[in-house]
Structure formats: C-alpha cells, structure tokens
Amino acid sequence: MNNNTEKSKPTIFYAKNSESKKPFRSATKKKTDWKSKDSFQVKLKRDRHDRIETFKPRNDKSAFAKKSFIVDLNQSKLPIENESPWQKKLRTNEQTPTFGYDGYRQRKEETLVYSENSCKAVFKHRRTAIVKLFITQEMTYQFKELIEWLVKQRLGYDVVSSEQIGKITQTQHHGGVCLIVKKRISLTLLDYLENNSDKDHDCVLAIDDVNNPHNLGGLIRSAAFYGVNGVMLRQTNLLDSGAAMRVAEGGVEAVESIKSDDFVASIDMLKQHGYQVIALLPCQVKSITSSELHQIHFNKKVAVVIFQQINMKLINSANIVVHLKGNDNMPALNISVATGVLLSNLHK
Template sequence: MPPREGGTPPPPGRGNDELRLYGWNAVQALFDKRPQALRKLYLAESLIPRLQPMLKWCVSNRVGYRVVEEGDLNKLAATTHHEGVVADVLRAPMLELGEWLGTLPAGTPALALWLDGVGNPHNFGAILRSAAHFGVAGLLLPPGSTLALSGAAARVAEGGAESVPLVRLPALPEAMQQLRDAGFGLAATLVDGGDNLFASDVPARLVYVMGAEGEGMDRELAQDCDAQVSIPGTGAVESLNVASATAVLLAHWYGRQAR
C-alpha cells in the first residue's frame, strides 16, 4: 500500500492549462483517453483495488499519487461529490475552427453546438453529457467566451467532457462562412417564435446555436442563422432550461440520422 501522509495536500499551483477533476467517471474517462495528461492523483483507500490499472500506470510513468482521508478529498475537490478520487490534469487543447473542420471526414453527417452565453457549470456539464451521448462533433465557443471546463462541469458530464472537443470560433461572419462552406446549416434555438422543431428539416450537417440561460440568445445572431426553431410543449412551464433543451434538440437530430 502507498504511504499515507497526514494533513491536507497543498494546492498544486495550477495554471490556466491545468484542471482539478473529481468523480469516478470524469477521472476514468481522462485516463482512458489522455493518460499522459494526468499530473497527480489523490484517492481514498477503499478505491485502491478499483484503481489498480491507473495506479500501476502512475508508478510506471512516475506520476505521483497519494492515499488520503475523506476530509482531505473534500477539501481538494471543494465538494463532497468526489466519489473518492481527485486528479490534477492538463486541459485538452482548444481547437481553432479550421483545425476542427479538418478533422471531420468529408461528406459525413456531423452535429455541433454553438454556445452563445452558456456559463453555468452544471448546465455546461449536462450539455457535455448529452453531447457525448448523441455524438456531437464539437462545442463551438464565440470569440471572447470565458467558458471553460471546470471540475464541477466535468463531474456532471460523467466522462462526456473527454469525448467532445471545444472549438474557438473566429469573428461571427467568418465563423458562419467557414461552417457553411463545410456544408453546415445553422439553426438558432428560440424559446418561442421559431418554427416547430419536430416539423422542421434537419440537415445532415447542422449547428444548433444555443443562447444564454437567462436572457436567451442574441436576436441579431438568430436572424443571421439559416433557420430558427423552437421546442413545442404544453405551456405548463415557460420553457426548458438550456441543458434540457439541448438534450431534446440533439435527440431529434440523432433520431433523424438513424432513419
């Protein structure tokens, strides 16, 4: 058994290129897809058997790990929702739009999300989870966006954060032109006033443009899109939140492609 050290481990001095992950699925997904990004691992003693492959990799690659008490894990993660494991990791690099488009096989269906003002980490995590489930090819972030993956978002995503790349967009006219040149249609998603989603055409290459949680999406941006769609419902509630709406939109596109 690795040595147990008393006291709370000191902060690792993380910069913008580093991230503290916690939660079993988030850490395991990181290890499965980008083990070289792992910088330090903290775990509860009860997880030693379950994490044997990861611990052996750490030993072989000289990556430090420590068995710590529950209270130390709570402090490291700044939450009790860590499921016994915390990791310091390097962030996945954000792609430029042209670079991302170059990774897509020519002529194949592809779905992307343009996040115009989404900021809540739990909503972001839920969006990532749905995006991974339905095979979204990328999350597109406008210029100046401060949205970035956090530990909280990665935990809510339940491993989905490692499956969906983040893409930095250029200025709006250039971004739209590049996407259209690559065969994408752009659909603005509105709380109301758009065409019925379930009666609308769904192109094989599509970008759903999602607005902010509170004020919705920019109306000028919505008008510049090729289509404007809304999710019909009973009217018993004013609207779905952005994460729930995203899941509906993605399921609709995915179902149409599966026909």
Template sequence: MSNPWNNRPPRPPGNPPERRRPPRAQEDRSARAPAPREERVAGASRSELRLYGLNAVHAVFARRPEAIRKVYLTESRIPALKPLLAWCVKQRVGYRVVEEGDLDRLAASTHHEGVVADVLKVEPMPMGDWLRTLPDGTPGAALWLDGVGNPHNFGAILRSAAHFGVAGILLPRDSTLAISGAAARVAEGGAEQVPLVRMGQTENAAAQLRNAGFSLAATVVRGGVDLFAATLPKRLVYVMGAEGEGMDAQLAAACDTRLSIPGSGAVESLNVAAATAVFLAQWKQRSR
C-alpha cells in the same frame, strides 16, 4: 531521484513475507495527512485542471493518461482504480491515499466519489483545424454555445453531446466557458469525448460553417418552427442561448432557421441543458 509520492521502497532481502496489498501511496503519516493548502486551493499550475468523480478520471486515463499529474483517492477506491494506480507506479506519477474530508477540500465539493486528479488542460482548437478533421460530406451536428456559463449546465451539455455523437462544441472567441471540475463530473466522461472549438469573428465563423455544408439553427423559446415537424439538414449547428438572457437577437436573425420545442405551456421553457438533449435527440433520429 526518488519520488516520495510513490510506493515505499522494497523490503530488504531476508525479511519475513508481508501480506500483499494493492499498490498505494507511501504509508507514513504524510500519505494520510491533508494536502498542503496551496494544493487544496489552486492546483500546481494554470495549465492544469482539477478533476473529480470516477467517470471523469477514468475517461482521462482512457484517452490521455500522459495528461495525469497527480491523483488523490480514498482507500475504498483502490480496487476501482487499480489499473490507474499501477500506471502511476510505472510512470512515477504521484498519488496519495487520503481521508474523505481531505478530498472534500481538494475538490471543493462533496461529490468527488472518492477520487481527485490534477490533469493537463486541453485548449480549444481553432475553427479551421476542426473543420479539416471532419470527413467530407458526412452528416454531423455541432453546438454553438452563445453565452452559456453555468458549469453544471455545461457538463450536462457535454454529456448529451457525447451520447449523441456531436462533432464539436463551438465557443465564441470572447467566451470564458471552459472545462471545470464541476462540469467534467456532471459530464460523466463526456468532457473527454467532444472537441471544443474556438471561433473567430461571428460572421467569419458562420461563413466557414456554411462553406463546410452546415446550416445554422437558432434555438428559441417561441416563434420558431416546431422541432418535431421541421426538416433537419444532415449537417446542422444548433445555436444555444444563455441560461437567463437567451440568444443574442442579431445572432438569431443571422441563422438559417429558428427552431422551438413545443410544450404544454405549464412552464416557460426547458433549461438550456435539457433543451440541448431534446434538440440533439431529434437530429439523431432524423439523420438516420
């Protein structure tokens, strides 16, 4: 069956030679028309995620191209996306060249950088499965996100986690936090690099982590040990609190230590994404 998303059919033999162009979607009016309303609003399936931004799309193509379902791009992005478009042609994956305004609607954002893609979601892996992927005895850091909900903060955390080689991001079993288009764009490819892990009951998760050699550190605005003076273990889980309410008090009390980032006092604290980068940088420096 032909696929109307892909290139137009080859010209019949004997036609005059045409000027060669990069691979692109069919060039009739439908290729430049706004996408249907249902595509603009919700994507094709709950199992899919709408990504936007060059690095976010490049990262999916590099790590799991089979997850790509549709691609939308502006004509100006064809040179930067030639390998992806050639793969789409070969695999009969739909792509469409559209106008800038169409991408604004598809992404529900003007920060799409000329490309939008629908891809299959990756579900968080169970805690036990994740622990079995870690080599015995090797250093490692993980992030336990307790109530973090802002997608831009989550994206910045993913970017820092990828930069510093975090082993995993741990999500409470009732957490609704998930990769979104906004988070993936801010992560600049980091969303494809760091495993998301779904924990069970809090007490059981903490016990599993300790059995695997991890210590749990509650990150608190005040009252904790000075991060820059603390001795950090080789295997460490930073427990990061919510943007507004901070960390659950019972969870903080159940951790092995409490850490704070000293500052000038001119502002109350760093936001959770900035604080995460500082905590991870210090762990990286100490773990060498």
C-alpha cells in the same frame, strides 16, 4: 582628552539582580556616602550578586547589516544575507509539492478532475495528461488499473481521506477520487473543419452565453451521448471547470473544444463548408418566426446554436430557427434538457 579616545572606551552598565536583598547599610548612611568625596569608591562596593555588562561601541554599522552567516539545513550549507530576520523563510522539506507550488502556472496549465466517471474518461482518452492522483482507500479497487499505470510511469498518487480530497476540490461531491491533469488545447474552427473535412456526417454545438457550469456540463453530457463531435465556445476554459466536468460525467473528453471569438463569422464559415445552422430558442417568442421541432428536416452536417439570452445576430445568421412547444404550466425547458431533445431528433 581626545574625543576619539572617549568613544573607543567601553561603556559600563550595572544590572541589579531581581531578587530582593537586605541592604548592608542604612538608607541614611547611603545618602551621606553618596554625597561624600569618595563616592566613586563607594559605587564600586556594590552587592556581590550584581553583574557588570560591558558594551563595546561599533565603528562600522553598515558592515553588520551586510554580514552573512551560514545555516546548516539538511546537511547542506546555504549562505543567507542577514539584512532582516523576516526576509527569507527556509523550507525544511526539499520536496516541492506537485500541486499548488506555483499558483499561476498551475491555474494556467493544470486543472482538477473529480468524480468516478470523469476520472475514468480522462484515463481512457488522454492518460498522458495525468499529473497526480488523490484517492480514498475505498476507491482504490475501482481504479486499480490507473494506479498500476501511474506506478509504471513513476507518477505520484496519494491515498488520503475523503475530507482531504474535499479540501483539494473545495466540494463534497468528489466521489472519493481526484486527478490533477493538464488542460486541453482548444482548436480553432478552421483547424476543426480541416480535421473533419472527410466526414459525411458531423454535428457541431455552438454554445453562446451559457456560463453556469452545471448547465454547461449537462449540455456536454447530452452532446457526447448523441455523438456531437465539436463544441464551440467563446471561453473554452469553462470546460476545464471541475463542476462542469463532474456534471458532464466524462463527456468533456469525448468532444473537441473549439474556440471562437466571433460567433457570427464562425457561423458564416460553417455555412460555407456545407453545414446547416439551426438556432434553438430557449422558449417560443411571438416576435421571432420559428418552427416546431417535428417540422424540421436535418442535413448530414448540422451546427446547432444555443443561447440563454436571445441573440438576434445569431438568429438572423441561422438557416432555421426552432422552438419547443410547451404549455401554460411549463412554457420552457432547461437549456440542457431542450438541447438533448433536439439532438435526439438528428438521426431520425
């Protein structure tokens, strides 16, 4: 017989039922029957509860792998390749979430703002940047105007529990309200100087090597309180931190963000535009010549340089170096507190 003919024949398997059955003949008789010449006929006389399963051999295995089938999803038919059962996951919900769907784009373009004052400041200064609102039922009355504006603009807002906002913000200090907003676009120092060239009085805060979001938020809050117009940083994305915004209590929205990759060159540019550059030491250092705060006369345009670790290049570039005199019990203040003390003397 030809080999191709043998392969095309169906293969027969016998599957026994799991239930126990009484043998219809003795074991000794079975032995003799299997050894008899009519063994094939005896083999067919099996229990009536047995079933016969027939498997037809496949001629083309690759065709099965490339076979496509139709899935009915939300009354729409989608063709899906049957290459692997784990290859694709189907969403039963056609609505894409506003936050967290495209992680890279979200981190690049959007950020979270939480706490009452910070969210109110965003709504006051740049409401067009708001994407979505998460709020608890208790806080809806205080943000009634914001909710009405979101409804008019057809933007989403969700009334959720405090625990759900805590999961979104990854903190318990959210104040029952959270906004998804577009990040601000930072200015270059040259653009800032061109935009503020007509001002007689101006103050710029140059912050170097302050990466703690709580210290940074305290600095921005003091800067906004004393009327500082611009804040210069190497990494302006630090101002988009939710913790820094919360500590700043909305002060981030009141100041311009200026990006500078080279602080020495930026300080020289400020000096060329008539700014008085003042470097504030974190504490009094004997090896560095500095003056006390009450001895300083401030000009109309001032740039205050702040750093946590003493940077001699910035100190040498400054017009005046200032320190706050302490005592043996407390020789230095927190960087944000010391900056507030200095800024309070600008208008005297």
